[in-house]
Amino acid sequence: MDEQFAIEMLNITKIFPGIIANDNITLQLKKGEIHALLGENGAGKSTLMSVLFGLYQPERGVIKKDGVEVKINDPNDANDLGIGMVHQHFKLVECFSVLDNIILGVEPASKLGLLKKDEARRRIVDLSEKYGLHVEPDAIIEDITVGMQQRTEILKMLYRENEILIFDEPTAVLTPQEIDELMRIMKSLAAEGKSILFISHKLNEIMAVADRCTVLRKGKYIGTVETKNTTVEELSAMMVGRNVNFHVEKKPANKGDVVLEVEGLTVASKVHSNDAVKDVSFKVRAGEIVCIAGIDGNGQTELVYGITGLEPAKKGSVKLNGKDITKASIRKRNTSGMSHIPEDRHKHGLVLDYSLEYNLILQTYFNSQFTDKAGFLKRKPIREYADKLIEMYDIRSGQGPITATRSMSGGNQQKAIIAREIDKNPDLLVAVQPTRGLDVGAIEYIHKQLVAQRDAGKACLLISLELDEVMDLPDRILVMYEGEIVGEFNPKETDEKELGLYMAGAKRRAVQDEN
């Protein structure tokens, strides 16, 4: 064998009850390369990484480091072998400084047990200069940007002299500018001889930064390709198993009356003493999709809570079809024409221990259609209604209406929520990250449903973190930064770079709500 592999996972098979999560997967990471691991949700990427970290033991297959077979029983073994990982959700102690987080677990101490931070600081400064990773060692984690938190995570790996660096969906939380910065850092790390495994489902990023790419689909190994010899289309076909239409087909918007009018809305924050939403005003008309874009955590969640009534408004007003609903109960809002596809389908959208049919009537169970005068649920109509929605919205499940919702796949759970909310025939559909964590096929389906609602004359308020979705789906884009709307855009007249500047707070402009 000519080539030098830093780490090899050969013929890995991992079986869980009811599912083969990894079926004979081989992944070979060359020294000094950036290797992408591509696959939809549920393709087996996380399982494979957990095997590499010793969290799971594979049923079959071996792991080799530098050509020598190794046994990884727990994360400590992985750490000893020089394998480090930046998780999608950072594992940092919020109230510690950058320096403290980096040395956490490998604290340099004197014989008396006193910390020797000066030495650590010197090493960290050296490392950050060498790789162009700008951090402030004494800043507290909760005060710094997400980008700097990520650089802290990277420094944590470098400080431990890890040779194999794994990045798990690292760009999900970054602005376009920060993504460029990260790509540059990854390349410089690879140039210094580090081997990088880059887990992602974003094809453009893989094409931009990776040397080779291994594709998984439904637990199976599909192939490994050189990125310079392939195209985005080819990769996506490998990932999904068919050709995918990335572009959302839609007719020009046919706008009607104002359905939702938000004026001067202010919502308090649960985490800090500042308001999460500050004096926000905008309108959504019938027949249009308005998208609130922004980096995660800039008040989008709280804005939705204020509109849907999950949190009280501190100031300002919300009007639905001209009627003031600022103080109305959630039930009142739900029954007077508002539907809400929540951000977190497990937290708000579903009662996971209920059957599918019970979840499908979550917003309507109290209607005479499903409850008789004595307060008993009507079994037959509920079953028939569930059968109808399952058929119409192609919700797939093991046992139809009586399937435990917990056992369904994420995509089908989301379809169930969408079926329930759309079938209510709302005037306003508030859809918060409706495609989060779903595979390409399901995303395509959900986008079509949203466009169909818009064409049927409904008002749609979309909240999205995915730039592709932001550029493709809406008729208008409002960018939110630190609780304020800092710009309004026509998706045809803007691009991701421009949006990025507004999302990062580098620019702002007056919002003229056209009428």
Added chain:
Amino acid sequence: MKTKSSLLRNNAVQSLICSLACVILGVFIGYIVLLFINPNGAGKAISAVIKNFFFYPAGPARSKYFGGTLVKAAPLVMCSLSILFAYKVGLFNIGVAGQYVAGAGISIYAALAWQCPWIVCLLLAIAAGALFGAVSGVLKAYCNVNEVISGIMLNWIGLYTVNIILSNVKESASPYTNNISSFNSEAILPTMGLDKLFGNNQYVTIAVPLAIIAAIVVKIVLEKTKFGYELRATGNNKNAAKYCGMKEKRNIIVTLIIGGGLAGMGAALLYLTGMEQWSCSQSSVPGMGFNGIAAAFLGCLDPLGSLLSSFFIQHITNGGGYVDKTMYCSQISDLISSIIIYLCGFVLFLRQSINSRLSRAEERTAEREKELAAEAAQGGDK
């Protein structure tokens, strides 16, 4: 193979198997403890615990003491219903003991001091229990006070208040309250001829069928009604309940009111039979409420399961009375039944492990079938 595994997957079958396994394990450990204390009498003692009323050879005596077990099982059923009802809504109603005490206090006082008929005493007991539940509920809903904390506080408040109040109607020579059957026979629950069925055991009253009816009603309310749908949704996922506009605060309060009412009614079902008198000097909360927790879990949190588990727990508790006191101290019966009750908590754990084992076995058979099929295909090629 297929039918066997699906039978094991069945909820009711699983519940039964696990509950039985816990009972057997509990009896076994109880036996070992007895062996340590005094090896000579262990076998006899444990069989006495299990036999309970079968201790008596003849028919009438047996059915009389069988009736005695039923009488005390009825309030236990009510307490376990109270626990499981709240549990379905995500609340741990440890205040059940206090609610039970409140029910006992008011029903005895109304019977003796106000000479009320039994139906009034029963309704007052339900109201008193519900009031205690309401206090916990309001504190939980509006001030976010954990219902376990407020429940435990109320247990003690209830106990001492009832002791003070009932001191007005106690026998002058003892700490016990006056005998209801001699002071106000109107307040004794009617037997409707049930006493005849159980060897003229005068304490077997409509309390027993009432407890069974209560269990059925609780089951129907939880599983078939809009109200139950809301309550269980709130218990399973209170964020989703809020999201779809359910009034979670109201639901919390109503749940604890109903739970309290059930516990209060349980107390009336015992004290209005005249079988027991309240001791005004007792300084610990009656165990009935706490045993209700065990009964609820042993019954796999199903109202009908509660009927069986409550009877069983009362059965071994009564059986403990037949242990030879010359070999073991008198607390031994409580110890043995506590061990068994304690192990009942493992029911849910056992269920989980059965399920994961089944899944693994199914996986393995599927694998094997696949391999066999592959081999067969290869053989065919040759």
